Amino acid sequence: MEARSNTERHRQRQQKLKEHVDTRVAAATEKxxxxxxxxxxxxxxxxxxxGTATRAVGHGKTVGIAQYIKGQWDxxxxxxxxxxxxxxxxxxxxxxxxxxxxxxxxxxxxxxWQESKRMLADAHYDLVVLDELTYMLAYRYLDTEEVIAxxxxxxxHQTVIVTGRGCHSQLLELADTVSEVRPVKHAxxxxxxxxxxxxx
Ligand code: ATP
Ligand code: MG
Numbered sequence: 001m002e003a004r005s006n007t008e009r010h011r012q013r014q015q016k017l018k019e020h021v022d023t024r025v026a027a028a029t030e031k032x033x034x035x036x037x038x039x040x041x042x043x044x045x046x047x048x049x050x051g052t053a054t055r056a057v058g059h060g061k062t063v064g065i066a067q068y069i070k071g072q073w074d075x076x077x078x079x080x081x082x083x084x085x086x087x088x089x090x091x092x093x094x095x096x097x098x099x100x101x102x103x104x105x106x107x108x109x110x111x112x113w114q115e116s117k118r119m120l121a122d123a124h125y126d127l128v129v130l131d132e133l134t135y136m137l138a139y140r141y142l143d144t145e146e147v148i149a150x151x152x153x154x155x156x157h158q159t160v161i162v163t164g165r166g167c168h169s170q171l172l173e174l175a176d177t178v179s180e181v182r183p184v185k186h187a188x189x190x191x192x193x194x195x196x197x198x199x200x
Contacts, residue, residue, distance in 0.1 A: 033159040034176035039167040042181035050077040061126035064119040089115040109141035123155035134164030
């Protein structure tokens with residue numbers, strides 16, 4: 001008897017939840033590209049961006065990727081997606097704490113930005129990923145106004161994903177979706193090495 005009333009209560013709750021979700025789904029009628037920001041200090045920002053890129057490729061979408069401050073010569077996302085026709089522009093100067101020459105960093109950032117800007121202006125691209133872009137703004141390697149203008153003026157159907165810690169407030173305001181990844185724990189803090197296929 002008790003079991004049956006639990007089952008019935010569960011059914012009613014689920015029915016209510018379904019009605020609520022259905023109403024919200026019906027209300028979301030707008031179709032357009034979105035700006036997504038993955039920020040915060042936890043692990044998973046670039047992983048989420050490349051996961052989305054993989055999804056998009058799986059639906060036959062055209063994807064372009066700019067990787068700012070990615071120095072790894074061997075990275076799994078490139079090895080998987082590039083042979084599938086995804087275009088990559090990799091700054092390849094190493095992580096910021098390894099670089100010593102501000103001028104050459106700025107030059108490298110600018111050259112990846114020129115490619116990013118071209119993709120943001122081209123309706124051929126359904127998804128443009130700007131991985132680790134936030135640092136380029138924080139270090140003032142790129143002009144924030146120029147970056148924001150290019151994102152605002154992109155083709156209406158195009159989605160843009162920005163990743164990196166400490167995202168600029170104007171970008172956060174502009175974004176349609178912002179996820180902040182919070183570090184609860186990280187293996188590295190317990191002396192566990194970064195690993196191919198997990199961390200890059
Ligand atoms: P991932 O690429 O694994 O999704 P991420 O993009 O969220 O990480 P980044 O700061 O870009 O984070 O990470 C650069 C490298 O540092 C990655 O190899 C990542 O696994 C590692 N990492 C990310 N967060 C942490 C953390 N809180 N502590 C230590 N290492 C981290
Ligand atoms: Mg990252």
